[in-house]
Amino acid sequence: MESDTDMTTHHSIAGTAALSICEAILLALNDRNILPENEILGILKDAAAAHEFAPDDGAAEMHVAVAALINSILAGGNSVRRR
16 A cells, blocks of 8 residues: 555656656647647646646645746746747
């Protein structure tokens, strides 16, 4: 049986991997002119908003942190190659 620490580490690693994969997909879609920059930014804004306005499900702290991370990605321009 995994300890809480092991589960937290596993979830952190899985989350980081998922984020990296999604960013790579968004970059590839933009690089191949499948999705324009404004659509990719819209996807990220929608994802942030989903957490900013999430229902009270007992995970408010997590939702705030996820929204902040997505908004920092938007501010940093990491998910689109600014032309």
